[in-house]
Amino acid sequence: MSDPTKGVTPRILIADDEPTIVLSLEFLMRRSGFVVEVARDGDEAIAKATTFEPSLVLLDVMLPRRDGMEVCRALRANCGAGLKIVLLTAKGGQTDLDRGLSMGADLYIVKPFSTQDLVASVKQLLGADSA
Amino acid sequence: MAKAIAKRSGRGQRLICVFLLGVVLFNFPILALFNVTETIFGIPVLFAYLFFAWALLILLIYVAIERSQ
Amino acid sequence: MLQGWVIVCASFAYIGFLFAIAFYADKRADQGRSLIATPYIYALSLGVYATAWTFYGSVGRAASDGIGFLPIYLGPTLMMILWWFVVRKIIRISKINRITSLADFVASRYGKSAMLGGLVTIIAVVGILPYISLQLKAISTSFNILLQYPEIVMPTKAGVTRVFNDTAFYIAIFLASFTIAFGTRQLDVAERHEGMVAAIAFESLVKLIAFMAVGIYVTFVMFNGPGEIFDRALAEPALAKLMAPFEGAAGSYTSWIWLTMLSMLAILFLPRQFQVAVVENVDEKHLNKAVWLFPVYMLAINLFVLPIAIGGLLHFQGAHVDADTFVLTLPMAERQELLALLVFIGGLSAATGMVIVETIALSTMVSNDLVMPLLLRVTKLRLMEHHNLTMFLLDIRRAAIMLILMLGYFYYLLAGDAYALVSIGLISFAAVAQFAPAVIGGIYWKNGTRLGALAGLSAGFMVWLYTLMVPAFAKSGWIAEEIIESGPFGIELLKPLELFGLAGLDQMTHAMLWSMLFNVGAYVGVSMLSRQSAAERIQATLFVDVFSQTGERTGFWRGTASVSSLQSLVGRFLGPSRAADLFDTYAKSRGVASAEELESDARLVRFAEIHLAGAIGAASARVMVASVVDEEPLGVDEVMTIIDEASQAIAHSNELKLKQAELEVATRELRTANERLRELDHMKDDFISTVTHELRTPLTSIRAFSEILHDNPELDSAERTRFLSILVKESERLTRLINQVLDLAKLESGAAEWKIAALDLRDIVYDATNATGQLFKSSRIELQTEVPDRLPTVVADRDRLMQVLLNLLSNAIKFCEPGKGQVWVSLRQEGDEVRVDVRDNGIGIAQASQQFIFEKFRQVGNTLTDKPKGTGLGLAICREIVGHFGGRLWVESEPGQGATFSFSLPAGAAPAE
Known part of the structure; x- marks a missing residue:
């Protein structure tokens, strides 16, 4: 409900189980001036979403323990519409896209992605580019 | 789990033994021993023997199968 | 009191009651509260083995050669002991593959061969006809005798000149309608008939009670206990001989042994036994009780056979009474109307039980393995247009039931009088025994081929026709009798009863000896000479290794x-x-x-x-x-295309280290590769889509870091080096993945080249441990090998086996804790196989995961270190390789206790291809 970007640095939660991909995302987000936290699996992602209170989650679809789609639905249910969710996936089918958006994701990005586009999209979602 | 496997193969071995015993009991030359025109308790020897051996075999199958359960 | 209408009414009342039982059991089954899900009903339903032959014929046989009827029941008792091995396996295979008949079983084992299924069906139908005619004969004879009460008159067929005056004809029609009503009410996916099983179990009880009742009556009421019967018999030389019927050392013992073996096979391969034992089996565990309960049933139903036979011989001395009818005529002679009626009902239940189950089993075969394949071939297109074929299938089965019973009736007309009940039944036993090599071989011997099975079955069946059916028809005057006395066209050597001059054996022993010799010989011989198709090999493995899957x-x-x-x-x-x-x-x-x-x-x-x-x-x-289905061969071309694109991308990625200026180009290349991947993803093939997914993960890192390096020229050199090393590692990962995908594709499509030689596995183990020695040292894991002094060679590809061993060894290292880890490699001979174990004391593999680690891209995550290294294809490749040489690869493990990966290869055997 309240604008998460007002006054504070936006926080971003990265949920992915590939260490190198996490590393690149971490680098990109930090460089853009966000506070970053990492979760390695679905359960951890849900737990950190409550403790860390991110404004945006970069969520991999193929997570261990609990898959990204499920996490997405849970986050949407727990945190309301204020939380922005970006799904990342190595599966690029139209059905996956539809399913992801129907689970309440704001954006669906297919791997491998353009880093510039990703950063731009994140900023746009957070309304940070105008701030 | 390893125990369960051991149990099963033990049962298998017992069954094979009973089978071999059955093959011997119902075959020449053991049968020839009882192929006589005499009676035991009023029953022909061969008839009595075959049914006794048969019942014994069934009992052994029962033991081989049920003992391991 | 015993007028015709009383007998008919009693029969209908009895049948009506059976229907009630079947109806109730079906209703309970629909409610999910199965009536038959107990080992006792299962054991009783196996009692369908005891037919009118047992009920009337055993006494007839006992009256002529004493204890000679017993092998028919001792054989099954012996076989029941082996059931725990054989039938358990057949049941497991049938459940997994939804097999619903013996024909289906054989067809399925040998590569789903329609021709083989049809042949088995034909043998089963032709072979069982005599047996069905026996039931018709028994019911009609007993009915006609009972009708004459209180007179005891043996019916003659002379009076039966017209089919429509013949009791047996109406009985056949009646039984057919009854079976149709019972067995073809609905089409079930599993072909299970709970109502029928319940009714059959009840029939088993009825015939046992009826037979025991006569036995007790004859032994203890007509005579003064068994003592009196046997004493009086011993007093008469003709009867005394029955007490010790074996003559000489070889003669009758040989037929005793052959009869035992024949009935051992019959209890497995009679279609009705397969139906109740395998198809209708509710739970494998029921076998445990059935293997001793069913022999108890057989012992009980045979206990009074000899006393009744001798009682009958003593009572009817000289009178013209067929010993096959003693069970019925003794109570009639004593004016025991109710007992006689009970006997008739008992005989009816023995015969109907057999006919119902047998014709249902046969009709399933006829419709599924004979008619359907033919229809699909002949009018395939038109058949495909039908929207609901359920009724059509049921109609085929109904027609088959009617046809089988009519054929049974005509056999009865042609040959029914030539033999006693027991001899008619034995002809059928010999026919179904022909299935033994193909089925038993099929579940224990992987190399049995479709052609082998066809050859064996045909040869055995031909010999059976020639040595048993031809004489039967000759005796009934249907074909000229000279063929028995002087052979066809006067060729003495081919006399059906003394084939190739083999004389001195009784007809059944003679026929069994020759048919089995030809059958087994052709099956094994042709199997050795012919090759299996891929489908056959898959089915063979599925069947033989059903318990280890x-x-x-x-x-x-x-x-x-x-x-x-x-x-x-x-x-x-x-x-x-x-x-x-x-x-x-x-x-x-x-x-x-x-x-x-x-x-x-x-x-x-x-x-x-x-x-x-x-x-x-x-x-x-x-x-x-x-x-x-749009069946596609493995899409090697598609895989190659992806890989080409991706390799180019990698080539560029690698150059990044040298020249940052080219990063932009690489990025563009990668973007195109990505577009291509996106397109390819639309292909629905499971494998391809998994491959693209696996390829995208390293590609993502490569692209991300390439762009980071490109967009951030101000990065300090330490960070740059770090990112570049990630690029190198991810590129290597991509290369490895691509190589393995290619390798697996080659193996699976059969395009791989093999350098085959006789190998000493000890050398390979030695080389593999040497090659990994450094890795073990640096991981501080101890490696021990145990190699025997002597070992047979295996025929395989050296480099490929090396690949397997290296893979298993590096897996072991991966899952061991550095410093504490231990790995043992052992090599030994096991039977005709050479077995290699690679055991570690690492974290082990959970039971649930053991099932799928051999599948492509299925890895077991290590909870300590995030993600497993490797591509997830290594074990799939290993399994392909080992499988190619006719071996197996498997794992045994308990979490926390380490894991043992083992593979075995046939010793000295020729490779699969």
């Missing part, structure tokens, strides 16, 4: 079909609503809400095929499924 095989469909076309196909045979239920249940088991959301993958295709097989047989199901 883990997880569900996705089968060898590599194509896809839309969910709806599969569902409508299944619906055409099982009815649309049944198909919808099946697919919804399956959808739930796969974790999606409804059938529409199912992914149409190979597993779904196999699911549809298996359920279809239940209704129309394995061979027909394959044809039907093939008609809706």
Whole structure:
């Protein structure tokens, strides 16, 4: 409900189980001036979403323990519409896209992605580019 | 789990033994021993023997199968 | 009191009661509270083995050669002991593959061969006809005798000149209608008939009680206990001989032994026994009780055979009374009307039980393995247009039942009087015994081929026809009798009863000896000389290794079909609503809400095929499924295309280290590769889509870091080096993955080249441990090897086996804790196989995971270190390699206790191809 970007640095939660991909995302987000936290699996992602209170989650679809789609639905249910969710996936089918958006994701990005586009999209979602 | 496997193969071995015993009991030359025109308790020897051996075999199958359960 | 109408009414009342039982049991089954799910009902239903032959014929046989009727029951007792091995295996195979008849079983084992299924069906139908005619003869004889009460008159067939005056004809019609009503009310995927089983179990009780009642009456009421009967018999030389019927050292012992073996095979291969023992089996565990309960049943029903036979001989001395009718005529002679009626009902239940189960089993074979494959071939297109084939299938079965009983009746007319009851039955036993080599060989010997089975079955069946059927027809005057005395065209050597001059054996021993010799000889001989197709090899492994299989095989469909076309196909045979239920249940088991959301993958295709097989047989199901599936051979070309694109991308990625200026180009290349991947992803093939997914993960890192390096020229050199080293590592990972995908594709498509030689596995173990020595040292893991002094060679490809061992060794290292880890490699001979174990004391593998680690891209995550290294293809490749040389690869493990990966290869054997 309240604008998460007002006054504070936006926080971003990265949920992915590939260490190198996490590393690149971490680098990109930090460089853009966000506070970053990492979760390695679905359960951890849900737990950190409550403790860390991110404004945006970069969520991999193929997570261990609990898959990204499920996490997405849970986050949407727990945190309301204020939380922005970006799904990342190595599966690029139209059905996956539809399913992801129907689970309440704001954006669906297919791997491998353009880093510039990703950063731009994140900023746009957070309304940070105008701030 | 390893125990369960051991149990099963033990049962298998017992069954094979009973089978071999059955093959011997119902075959020449053991049968020839009882192929006589005499009676035991009023029953022909061969008839009595075959049914006794048969019942014994069934009992052994029962033991081989049920003992391991 | 015993007028015709009383007998008929009593019969109908009895049959009506059977219907009530069947109806009730079916209702309970529909409610999910099965009446027959107990080992006791299972054991009683096996009692369908005891037919009118047992009920009337045993006494007849005992009256002529004393204890000679017993092998027919001792054989099954012996076989029951082996059931725990053989039938348990057959049941497991049948349940997994939805096999619903013996013909289906044989067809399915040898590569789903329609021709083999048809041959088995023909042998079964022709072979069983005498047996069915025996039941008709027994019912009509007993009915006609009882009708004359209180006179005892042996019926003659002289009075039966017109079919429509013949009791047996009406009995055949009646039994056919009865069976149709019983067995073909609905089409079930598993071909199970709970109501029928309950009725059969009840019939087993009735015939046992009726027979015991006569036995007790004759022994203790007519005579003064067994003592008196046997004393009086011993007083008469003719009867005394029956007490010790064996003559000489060889003669009758030989036939005793052959009869025992024959009945051992019959209890397995009579279609009705296969039906009740395998198809109708509710729970494998029921075998444990049945293996001793069923012999108890047989012992009980045989206890009074000899006393009744001798009692009858003493009572009817000189009178013209057929010993086959003693069970009925003794109570009649004593004016025991009720007992006589009970005996008649007992005999009726023995005969009806046999006819019902046998014709249901045969009609399933005829419709699934004979008619359907033919119809599919002849009028394939038109058949496909039908939307609901359920009624059509049921009508085929009804027609088959009627036809079989009519043929049984005509056999009775032709040859029914030439033999006593027991001899007629034995002809059928000998026919079904012909299935033994193909079935037993099929579940224990992987190299038995389709051609071998065809050759063996045909040869055995031909000899059976010649040595048993030809004489039977000759004796009944249907063909000229000279053939028995002087052979065909006067060739003495080919006399049907003394084939190749072998004289001095009784007819059954003679026929069994020759037919088995030809059958086994042709089966083994042709199998050795012929090759198995891929489908045969897969089925052979599925059957022989049924107990060691883990997880569900996705089968060898590599194509896809839309969910709806599969569902409508299944619906055409099982009815649309049944198909919808099946697919919804399956959808739930796969974790999606409804059938529409199912992914149409190979597993779904196999699911549809298996359920279809239940209704129309394995061979027909394959044809039907093939008609809706776009089967694609492994898409090597597609894989190559992806790989080409990706390799170019890698080439660029590697150059990044040298020249940052080229990064931009690389990025563009990668973007194109990505576009291409996106396109390829639309292809629904499971494998390809998994490959693209696996390729995208390293590509993502490569692209991200390439762009980071490109967009951030101000990065300090430490960070740059760090990112570049990630690029190198991810590129290597991509290369490895591509190589393995290529390797696996080659192996699976059969395009791999093999350098085959006789190898000493000890050398390979030595080389492999040497090659990994450094890795073990640096991981501080101890390696021990145990190698025997002598070991047979194996025939295989040296480099490929090396690859397997290296893979297993590096896996062991991966899952061991550095410093504490220990790995043992041991090598030994086990039977005719050489076995290699690679054991570690690492973290082990959970039971659930053991099932799928050999599948492609299925890895077991290590909870300590995030993600497993490797591509997830190593073990799949290893399994392909070991499988190619006829070996097996498997794992045994308990979490926390380490894991043992083992593989075995046939010693000195020729390779699979």
